[in-house]
Amino acid sequence: MTETKRLLKNLGTRISSGARGAVSRKQMPIVPPDNVAGRAMVLVIAIMTFLSCLTLGAVTLVRDTAATWQTQIAREATIQIKPEEGLDMASALAQARDIAASYPGVVDATVVDAQATARLLEPWLGTGLDIESLPVPRLVIVTIDPLSRPDFAAMRSQLQETVANATLDDHRTWVDRLVAMARTTVTIGMSALALMLSATALTVIFATRGAMAGNGHIIEVLHFVGAEAPFIASQFRRHFLLAGMKGAAAGGIGAILVFVGFYWWSSRNMATPEADQATALFGNFAIGPSGYIGVGAIVVVIAVLTAATTHVTVLSYLKNVDSTHPDSM
Amino acid sequence: MGPEILRDVSFHLPERSFQFLSGPSGAGKTTLLRLLFMSLKPTRGLITIFGKDRSAITRTELPLLRRNIGVVFQDFRLLDHLTTYENVALPLRVRGREESTYRSDVIELLKWVGLGERMHVLPPILSGGEKQRAAIARALIEQPRILLADEPTGNVDPQLARRLLRLLIELNRLGTAVLIATHDLGLMDQVDARRMVLSGGRLEIYD
Numbered sequence: 001m002t003e004t005k006r007l008l009k010n011l012g013t014r015i016s017s018g019a020r021g022a023v024s025r026k027q028m029p030i031v032p033p034d035n036v037a038g039r040a041m042v043l044v045i046a047i048m049t050f051l052s053c054l055t056l057g058a059v060t061l062v063r064d065t066a067a068t069w070q071t072q073i074a075r076e077a078t079i080q081i082k083p084e085e086g087l088d089m090a091s092a093l094a095q096a097r098d099i100a101a102s103y104p105g106v107v108d109a110t111v112v113d114a115q116a117t118a119r120l121l122e123p124w125l126g127t128g129l130d131i132e133s134l135p136v137p138r139l140v141i142v143t144i145d146p147l148s149r150p151d152f153a154a155m156r157s158q159l160q161e162t163v164a165n166a167t168l169d170d171h172r173t174w175v176d177r178l179v180a181m182a183r184t185t186v187t188i189g190m191s192a193l194a195l196m197l198s199a200t201a202l203t204v205i206f207a208t209r210g211a212m213a214g215n216g217h218i219i220e221v222l223h224f225v226g227a228e229a230p231f232i233a234s235q236f237r238r239h240f241l242l243a244g245m246k247g248a249a250a251g252g253i254g255a256i257l258v259f260v261g262f263y264w265w266s267s268r269n270m271a272t273p274e275a276d277q278a279t280a281l282f283g284n285f286a287i288g289p290s291g292y293i294g295v296g297a298i299v300v301v302i303a304v305l306t307a308a309t310t311h312v313t314v315l316s317y318l319k320n321v322d323s324t325h326p327d328s329m
Numbered sequence: 330m331g332p333e334i335l336r337d338v339s340f341h342l343p344e345r346s347f348q349f350l351s352g353p354s355g356a357g358k359t360t361l362l363r364l365l366f367m368s369l370k371p372t373r374g375l376i377t378i379f380g381k382d383r384s385a386i387t388r389t390e391l392p393l394l395r396r397n398i399g400v401v402f403q404d405f406r407l408l409d410h411l412t413t414y415e416n417v418a419l420p421l422r423v424r425g426r427e428e429s430t431y432r433s434d435v436i437e438l439l440k441w442v443g444l445g446e447r448m449h450v451l452p453p454i455l456s457g458g459e460k461q462r463a464a465i466a467r468a469l470i471e472q473p474r475i476l477l478a479d480e481p482t483g484n485v486d487p488q489l490a491r492r493l494l495r496l497l498i499e500l501n502r503l504g505t506a507v508l509i510a511t512h513d514l515g516l517m518d519q520v521d522a523r524r525m526v527l528s529g530g531r532l533e534i535y536d
Contacts, residue, residue, distance in 0.1 A: 027428065030419070032410045221406050224366065225467070226396035227423040229388070319388070 030222065031215055031235045033242075041207045042247040048200040049251025049302050052193055053295045057259055059189030060291040066182030071146060073171045073178070079140040082165040093138055096163045100142045105150035108143040200302060201309045204240065208313040211236060219318070233314035237307050244306025252299035259287050259295075333372070334360045338532045340525065342475065342508060347501045349517045350510040352527035358510040359403070361527065362477045365508070366400055367391060379474070396424070399468030399505075401478040405460040407452040407467075413459075414439060414448040417466045424471075435470065441496070442466050443489065457484035465493060475506040482516055494519060 079096045083089060093111045100109040112120070114131045117138060121129060144150060152170045159166040212219065215236075222232050287294075334357045342348070342365075350358055363369040364376060367383060376383040379394060386394060407416045414435060415422075421431045439448045442462040452460055461484040468476055476497065482490035494516060501507045508525075511517065517524060524535045 027415055027418075027422070028411050030408075030411070030422070217406075218408060221408055221419070222423060223392070224368065224395060224400055224406070225420040225423055226392045228392045231423055231425075 029235065029238070031211075031218055031239060033239050041203070042243050042250070044203050045200060045244055045247025045302060045306060046250040046254070048196055048203070049248045049299060050254045051251075052196045052200075052298050052302070053252055053255030054258065055189050055192050055196065056294045056298055057255065057287045057291050059186050059193075060287050060294060062185045062189070063182055064288065066178055066185075070175055070178050070182075073175055074146050074149075075144055077142040077144060077152070077168060077170040079142060079159060080137050080167050080169065081140075081163065082137045082167075083135040084165050087164060089138055092163050092166065093140060096140050096159060096166050099158055099162060100140060100155060103150040103155050105145050105148045106142055107145050110141050110143075112139040112141060197301070197305060201305055204244070204306050204309040205313050208236065208240065208310045209317060211239075212314060212317045229315055229318045232318060233311045236314045237311045240310035241303060241307035244303040248299040248302040248306075251302075252295050255295055256292065259291070334530055335364075335527075335532075336530050338374075338527075338530075340532060340534060342506055344474070344506055345501065345504055346523065347498065347507045347520065348509075348523040348525055349520075350508055350525045350527065351512065351514075351517065354512075356527040357530055358527055359479055361532075362400070362479055362508070362510055365475075365477055366398055367395065396420070396471065397474040399471065399473035399476040401461075401464050401468045401476070401481045403479045403483065405452070405464040407455075407460055407463055409452050412449050412451060413444055413455065413463045416452065416463055417470055419467060420471050431470075435466075438466050438470060439463075442493070458486065458489060461485055462489070462493070465496075469496070469500060472500070472503070473505055475508070476500065478507070478509045480511055480513075481509060482511065482513060487515070490516060491519065 077100075079100060081087075081089065081092050081096060097109045097111050100106055117136060118129045118131045121131075121136065125134075152168065152172075156168040159168055219232060222235075338361070350361065352358055360369065364371060365378070367378065367386065370383065378386070379397060381390075381394070407413075408419070411419070417439060418428070418431060418435045421435070422428075436445070436448065439445055442465060444459060444462055444466070447455060447459055452463070455463065461481065465478070465481055468478070478497070481497070482493055485493065490513070497507050497509065498520065509516075526533045526535065
C-alpha cells in the first residue's frame with residue numbers, strides 16, 4: 001500500500017524529475033500521417049499549383065508584352081498628308097514637321113523621305129518605284145517624350161488649320177485597344193486563378209472530411225481525454241499543411257521548369273521564323289523576376305490555403321458532430 | 330426515439346465517495362456511465378455535474394469539464410498507432426504539456442500497473458489484460474475528480490484485479506470519487522462500499 005500511496009502522491013503533486021532517458025524517442029503524431037493526406041491528395045495539389053502558376057505566368061507574360069507594345073506605340077505619333085492636285089508636298093511636310101517640333105514634349109519630328117516611303121511600299125509595289133508620280137500619302141514621324149506628352153488636341157487643330165490634308169494619329173485608338181485587351185486577359189487569367197484556388201480548397205475540404213471520417217475513433221478518444229476542438233483541428237492541420245507544402249512545391253517547381261524550358265527553347269531558336277513569330281507575340285518568353293516571385297507566392301498561398309481550409313473544415317465537422325450526434329463517443 | 334433505458338433514476342455521487350454500479354447485462358450501466366461522462370444527453374430529467382446543469386454546458390466547456398473525469402471503457406479505446414506510453418500520456422499531451430514534465434510520472438505509473446516492460450509496445454501486441462491496465466493508467470494519469478470505470482477488471486487475473494482495485498481505492502483516498510461498473514461480485518465483496526444496482530431501468534442503492 002505504501003508503494004501505491006507514493007505513486008499516487010507523485011502523480012498528484014506532479015513531481016517531475018525530468019528526462020530519465022527511458023523514453024527519449026520522438027513521439028508519434030496523434031493522427032497518423034498515412035491516414036490523412038495520401039499521395040493522391042499531394043498530387044492533386046501539385047497539379048492545381050502547376051496550373052495556377054502557368055496561368056499566372058501567362059498573365060504576367062501578356063501584361064509585360066502589352067506594356068512593352070504600349071510604351072513603344074506611345075513614344076510615337078504620325079502626321080499623314082494626303083496628296084492633292086496643286087499641293088506642294090515638300091513644303092507641307094516641312095510645315096507639319098515644324099509645327100510638331102514646336103510643341104513641348106516632342107523630342108523629334110522627321111519627314112519620311114521619298115526613298116524611305118518607297119521602301120515601305122516595296123513589298124506591295126515592287127522596286128524601282130517613282131514615288132513622286134504616284135498619289136501616295138506622306139508621313140512625318142513625331143517622337144514623343146512618354147513622360148510629358150504634348151498637347152495633341154492643340155497640335156491636331158493647328159495642323160488642320162495650317163496644312164491642307166494633314167491628319168495627326170497619336171495611336172490612341174491602338175493604345176486603348178491594347179490596354180483593354182491586356183486588362184481583359186489579366187481579368188480572365190485572374191478569374192481562372194481564383195477558380196483553381198477555389199477548386200483546390202474544395203479538394204482539401206473533401207479530403208479533410210474523408211480523413212475525419214477515417215479517423216473517427218481517434219477523434220472520439222481525443223474527445224474523452226478532454227481535447228478541445230482547436231487542438232484536434234491542429235493535429236489534422238499539421239498533416240495537411242505538410243501535404244499542401246509538398247504538393248505546392250512540386251507544382252511550382254514543375255511550372256518554373258516549363259518557363260525555363262520555353263526560355264531555353266526561344267533562346268536556342270532565335271532568328272528562326274517560329275521563334276520570331278513567338279517573340280513578336282510574347283517577347284522573349286521570360287516571365288521575369290516578378291513572375292518567379294508570383295510563382296513563389298502561389299506556392300505559399302496554396303500551402304496556407306490548404307492548412308486554413310483543413311482547420312475550418314475540422315472545426316465545422318466537430319461542431320456538426322457535436323450537434324447532430326452528441327453521443328458520438 | 331428508442332426505448333427508455335433508464336427511468337426514475339435519482340442519485341448523488343458525493344466527492345471522494347466510492348461505489349459500485351452493478352446489474353444484469355443490458356440494464357443500462359454503460360448508458361448511465363455515458364450520461365455521467367456527458368457523451369449522452371438525457372431525453373428528460375436533470376443531471377448536474379460539478380454543480381453545472383448538463384443541458385446548460387456549452388461545447389467549449391465540455392472538454393474542460395471532461396478533464397476532471399477519468400473513464401475506463403470496456404473496450405479500452407486505445408489508439409493502435411501509439412505506444413502504451415504514448416496512449417497513457419495522451420491526456421497530458423492534449424493539455425499541451427511538454428513531455429519532459431510528465432515522462433517520469435507516466436513511466437512510474439506504467440511500472441506500477443505492470444506495463445514497465447511493455448511501454449514501447451503498440452496496443453495490437455498487448456494482451457487483453459495489458460490493454461485494460463493501459464486504459465486504467467490513462468484514466469488515472471491526471472488524477473481526476475471522478476473516475477468512471479466500466480468493468481475495469483474484466484480482463485485481468487484475480488491477483489491483478491485486486492492490485493488494480495487497491496490502486497482505485499488509494500486514488501479514492503486521495504480525493505477522487507470512484508464509480509466502478511462491474512458484474513464481479515468477488516470484486517465488490519473486497520470493499521465495503523455503496524452498491525448501486527440497476528435492474529429494469531430502475532436504480533436501487535444499498536449504502
